[in-house]
Amino acid sequence: MIRKYSVLVSLAVLAVVMLVPFAIVTLNAVRSPADYSANGPLSLPDGLHLDGIVEFWNRVDFGGKLWNSLLISGSVAVLAVVLSVLNAYALGIGRVRGRTWILVVFLVANTLPQEALVYPLYYLSKEAGLYDTRLGVIIIFTVIQSAFGTYLLASVLGRFPHEILEAAALDGAGKWRVLWRVVVPVSRPTLSVLLIFFFIWTWNEFFLPLVFLISNENQTVPVALGVLQGDKMMDATMSSASALLGILPAVVFFLIFQRTLTRGVTVGAIK
Template identity: 75%
Template sequence: MRRHAVLWSVVLLAAAMLVPFVLVAVNAVKTPADYAANGPLSLPREVSLDGIIAFWDRVDFGEKLLNSVVISGSVAVLAVVVSVCNAYALGIGRVRGRLWILVVFLIANTLPQEALAYPLYFLANEIGLYDTRTAVVIVFTVIQASFGTYLLTSTLTGFPRELLEAARLDGATRWQVLLRIVVPVSRPTLGVLFVFFFIWTWNEFFLPLVLLISNENQTVPVALGVLQGQRMMDATTTSASALLGVVPAIAFFLIFQRAMTRGITAGAGK
């Protein structure tokens, strides 16, 4: 009986998550006349890709997609690397004042982005990186790495000391211990962080809106927000924009879901 209750709970939860996506997908392939006549809950009389094509051409979606992939991918890789190096020093190296350093990282991760907007704009403008993808990559690498450092430090604090001592007795340097022992053992957790960092950065809107003002540098969420703010789209084109905006992130998640599963399972096992 309990299993059936759990199963029905999972089914209802999955339905609650999928219904909005299905509605967006259905309305994205309708014609404006079909949407106006039958409403958003009806099935399309005929499949039309005009809304998707119109939105793609209007915002040059391929360019915005490339910007988002480059920025999110770069941030995910760099933030994982920075997090591992920081956590290795704090969790295994036992740096003095480790607790206070972690508190600083935690506070940095909880600061509202509105409080960071003007300082980041000023600094980016002063060093000539304003309205560049590099500025956004640097900013979000620091933001994501603050969380990654906090999480990995707590994980590496309990790292088996026997492995570290055996490697040192064999003459391994600190970098060799990090690259050949710590990183392989922590790979499941790093995979989870990589996926999270990519998706979190992909969904960011406010700071990219502040730091990227040129049309050719904008990311997908910024392009969607700017175009919708100008009220230049009907309901079907709006649905098409939402569909195109979320599909790449879902595809990325599905591709790396095995890494997510391994990471969560490894964490539960520990």
């Protein structure tokens, strides 16, 4: 009993520690610069002031940046999951020749730092006419994320029940039908977790979008926030507003799909 309550208390303390910075940023984002200067960052605001949020939104065209991040992250999440499923189906169930070495290549690809990929990707995107385009960034991150997804799903599908596959084959189902009617529905919890992770990982990416999206109309939310860091025209309340607007969409997305994520992890653990 004591151990149970000690764990609960530890988790509660950890939750408070994690939420305090977010609460401070939120309070400072809805206060006036005069109130911030007079009372400091840790006091309660004297009222609800949205001037900092509105000014930051208009200054950086945050609506456009938000759309760019949603488009890129959503497209990468869906495409990377589809590509991972196709690759893993061939490697995990199809048992192609050299499967182990191919998985080693995918594993090594996951360990490469983005700094090592910048120069070849830069010249390739220039030659293909995809530099400073959202399509180019979508293609790059789809390949990067699918490398991890392929490695993970190949291990999962390698333990897929062969009885189900044999029963589908006896019913006359071809490889494509087995994939979309049998493998994908059974693996849906794992695919849902990958989809959520791919979206959040791509949303938080900063380095590659900073290099490949130099036009203001193509920039994502993290790039817009990073470019404005140290801007002399931004006061403390506007900086807090920018931080709040930057993290809020990812938090909302996580809260919406929290049950899906929990269900996917639980089902994977049971399997």
